[in-house]
Amino acid sequence: MFMNFSYSFPAIRGLQAGREFYTIMCPLRLIPKIFLFDEEEIPAEHRAQRLMNKSRVPDITNYILENPRDYIFSSLTASVDGELIFQPQSKEFKDLGYLNISLDSKFLINDGQHRRAAIEEALKISPELGDETISVVFFHDLGLVRSQQMFSDLNRHAVNTTSSIGILYDHRDQLSLITKSLINEIPLLERYTDREKVSLSKNSPKLFALNHIFNTICRLLGKRKGELISEPEKKFVSEFWALLCVSIPEWQDVLDKQTSPRDLRAGSVVAHGVFLEAIGIVGHYLYRYHSDEWDSYVKKLSKVDWSRDNKADWLGRAYGQTGRINKTNETIQLTANHIKVKLGLPLTEAEQKIENKIKEGTPINV
Template sequence: MLMNFNYTFPALRGKQAGKEFYTVMCPMRLIPRIFLFDEEEIPVEHRAQRVMNRSRIPDITNYILENPKEYIFSSLTASVDGEMVFQEHSKDLKDIGYLTISLDSKFLINDGQHRRAAIEEALKISPELGEETISVVFFHDLGLTRSQQMFSDLNRHAVNTTSSIGILYDHRDQLSLITKGLLQDIPLLERYTDREKVSLSKNSPKLFALNHIFNTNCRLLGKRKGEIISEQEKEFVQKFWILLCDTITEWQDVLDKKVSPRDLRINSIIAHGVFLEAIGIVGHYLYFYHADEWESYIKKLKKVDWSRENKQDWLGRAYGQTGRINKTNETVQLTANLIKSKIGLPLTEQEQKIENKIT
């Protein structure tokens, strides 16, 4: 059928499961125009994705706007219910040519609805982005009958990266850069930090997971990923970790091969994330209220009994009745409360409310 009104894109033709699909380079300005309708208004039985989580859109939009020379997006994947014609470039280049899609076709995104929405928002602020392109993979799907199965198939084998991997590969976020810098500068952290996992197995040869150190730095500075960090704060984090690693005798025993990470993990709370993040809370308090003498308080940690056998102190805080370490915001705070008490620091009003629950 001859289509008088249509979109025409330079395209590559491919074949999967005996069916053709097409990859095109689509100008950003066309994305909001092509994918017009609101997925939330589509009945669930015809919807190709979950209902959009709109809280994700500002983060993706800011990512584009704040990194105009570095942002990168993977392809959008969409089903087309309508007339599609592929014209080969030549007999020798049969899978390179032009894809023509009628204007009255229906488009349904199978993968990338949040990227589409973020592109639309970014274009409102920076219209010049409209000249840039994103790849779109089109599947012909009359009646949109295959859309849900396509979404299921596309996501069936997807595996999210760990937060540690995300930190390791992030070369832009300041907290990530500071965290990785600590590993380069402090031998204990360099040797005994697992850069991929988010939790360590019982027999792991490592003491820390990268995300635990990152989370500790978040608590230490009271900052979140993406926030600006001053030079003074960077210097404090560096000095804090150097002193902490020198102060915790048990960590030094691991570095000197006197005890294994496995044994320390079994017998003590200081080889677990609940301890690290609790120390971050204590350090944050020291930074704001004892900026000139925080080192003297950290040195007092050397005298604390971190053993799991010390049930009077750590049961109900760092671990429960079964002996299993339990890291939640509440247990981290309860552990921090006791550490503050051990080194002579008062509790804040909010900390005292949490403490009252256990006492």
């Protein structure tokens, strides 16, 4: 029997595992009205999805609002607990038509709850977005067990992209653009930067990972992803890296084929992310307090013993007692502190407190 009161959506009918499903185009203004979440107080075993991480919503909301002409969302996936009637357009196009869903149906998002929440927040600020659409894949709700299984299946094979891939494919963020431009400008970086991985295996033919370069630039400028970069800052980044690359003899040995990235990783701290980000901290200090002579300090790096055999300098900083490099915010800062000492630069009050902990014998997690 046809429903007197219903939602009606243009739809395409499909078949998976012997069950029909439907893909529709839904106006954004309807998304907050028809899609609901499980209540947070319901125990996990009785929910069909995980609790929403509300801290993610503002970032997605800003993404929509800041890119109104070129934002893009993948489909939402939802279960419908209610009557569904599909009306084919014609006999020739039996899987193309209209999907009618009774108004008293309950809708449950199986995949896309953060996008749904972000859309709701974006509509509050820009109601004109309400006429735009997002694709939604509807399945008929067969109960809690089926909904939980759908959530598990949808996320079972999901693989997050690496941060390096995210940087490589980001054509909006200025820090990402600067990072990619820098790599193309400098022969050493262009040849020896892995643009996909976030960490390198001991046998990798590359010397750097793209995200290491990006993180170092963030520390160099004291900036975060999404922040604006001035022209003087861009110029400093380019000049700093150009000088840095010729001021580390070990890097030049790799470029000249006198040593391999593998051997350098095994024997020196300069082939690791902890060193790069520590250099970023030092460079930021030089930019702020020695803007007219920062280059003279960078050149001094060529005189430092960066070998891992130099335990007096790097043990307990760049690596621990096992000899394993461990990149954490603390080890990065400890390494940066000692580089500053090597260059004759004073430590800040916060940096000195960290050094005092070492002198007092307070355990350091490296």
